[in-house]
Amino acid sequence: MILGKCPYCEGSVLSIKTVAQGKKVKLYTCENAKKEHDDSEQFVFTADSTCTFRVYSNTFLRWNKRSFSENEMKKLLNDGQTTIRLHGRKGTGEYFKYVIPSLEYGVSILWDEEVTQEDED
């Protein structure tokens, strides 16, 4: 499924079902950012890759967000940012943060910006 246009090139961003570290996840990847296992079993970009935009749906797991959804990724690609709901440790409730594309990490959270209006999921 095509989710939108890559923030870094003219490619389409696709949603692919995959398995990472034994868990079923979705991979949102620019069609120009392909990875493969090289001779030493390293997972590296292919020689014909011209882009690096790849995001796994469990990218925010450490902030207790189980899945970054296709709809959230669509909005990110359309609007340049999206709002996500994160959960604190047990008992500390939920909070909202903006997410933007990141060259280094695929996506990153804007920790310093307060979300004033909560988007609907």
Ligand SMILES: [Zn+2]
């Ligand atoms: Zn791209």
